[in-house]
Amino acid sequence: MPSYTELIDYRLSELIPDSNEILPQAMHYALFGGGKRLRPQLVLSTAQVLGTQLKDALDPACAIEMIHTYSLIHDDLPCMDNDDFRRGRPTVHRAFPEAIAVLAGDALLTEAFRVISIAENLSDRQIIRLTNCLAKRIGKEGMVGGQAIDILSLGQTMPQELLIIMDQKKTGDLFSCSLEFGAIIANASPLIEKHLRQVGLHLGLAYQIRDDLEDSSISSIPQKTGAKPSIVGILGIEAAKKIMKQSFDAIQHHLSFLPENADPINGLIKPYLNT
């Protein structure tokens, strides 16, 4: 039996094969950059825990990875985080012309919706619910909204509540969406979907704090001028670790409402929650 990541990588390479044409080549380059596939694995794991066959969840899972990849391409752009490297390789706008990086992001975002629209073995209503859930979680009220708060916060301080909202939107909403995808594919109850949404938001927060903790330059200089505010930078390491622990407990609480044993989901996220 192939692993989740093998299934995801294989299907992604069918959906966006390498190419001699520069646009699909840039999309492929970005998709196969050594990512851990955490988000699509969460789709597969949640769908399976809730009693659905893996194959029904695979294309929606790949759509989620396309969205994650598009967001990284655009985040790395010179006008955003201006990163030259990601996971040891040149970022897309360094390996390709910058305009192609913008377009590769746009095309991956669009392709995610196309892939969902032709997902097999799902009802029309399920496909529409996936489409609507994705658009809500990654749009102006979700991931992109969080990115905008992040961009504008440069060199500013921020109250704790806004820091949490920023992380929940920027990082939590796509985790939420991944878990909600599992619920929609498995036709789980609205209550289960709500608990999974909370798991995703808390996971996003904990994941972002872990990221910030790893960035020692931020943690050692709590309020560096010109740096982006973070929970670690503004509240300090101890307070951040406390919020992370609370998030972890909240995740366990919300997962306990699942009708089946949530160990497979926990197994995926636990490595990211150990400080």
Place this chain on the structure above:
Amino acid sequence: MPSYTELIDYRLSELIPDSNEILPQAMHYALFGGGKRLRPQLVLSTAQVLGTQLKDALDPACAIEMIHTYSLIHDDLPCMDNDDFRRGRPTVHRAFPEAIAVLAGDALLTEAFRVISIAENLSDRQIIRLTNCLAKRIGKEGMVGGQAIDILSLGQTMPQELLIIMDQKKTGDLFSCSLEFGAIIANASPLIEKHLRQVGLHLGLAYQIRDDLEDSSISSIPQKTGAKPSIVGILGIEAAKKIMKQSFDAIQHHLSFLPENADPINGLIKPYLNT
């Protein structure tokens, strides 16, 4: 009875109201920049000619205008066409931080799919067909694919066939999509949909040639180094006008297959086809 553009403007201002928050503010700024609303008017007109109520077509029409607007924001970026002004106003990345312009484009693209997913009075199958049609027409095989050809062609020459394909993708596919939206909303036959797709592709070509003809700097210096190749620049004004005339004839041919009088559709596009 309000005009098409009044209906569209009113509904767009409900969907993306002005705001004190910078991201929705940038989206609103871009959407209300004096555009002619040709594409959403084509959705309304086609749906009405094919026998559907206007109100069922309004939200999908607004989604098309959001897509057109997102494509203009990203096209204007410094790494793309680097335009400081559009219709006499500063472009979005001049009126707002450049990162916010990228995100406003991303958010409008995403919002278009959200709006379609909750369109009223349409069947689930119609909503999925709209979603799939949009994703195909504006993605790597369509509009964004055409943009990539355009970007890479800077300073190059190009065979006539590729010039035509570029214009059909870059400009024609979103016109196609607008007309196909009308057909899907009206539950027209697959044959009608195919003819409307051809109308859109020919309209895109003619529209692009008209644009190029208006840009005298291109038409007077047919193969300026560093300029983007265009049908006018490479084939010359007379040959371009001939292709435009052929496109116009093809449009009339394909419109003649509509079961009803296509005058309202023709009325919208004719002003753009007179040379």
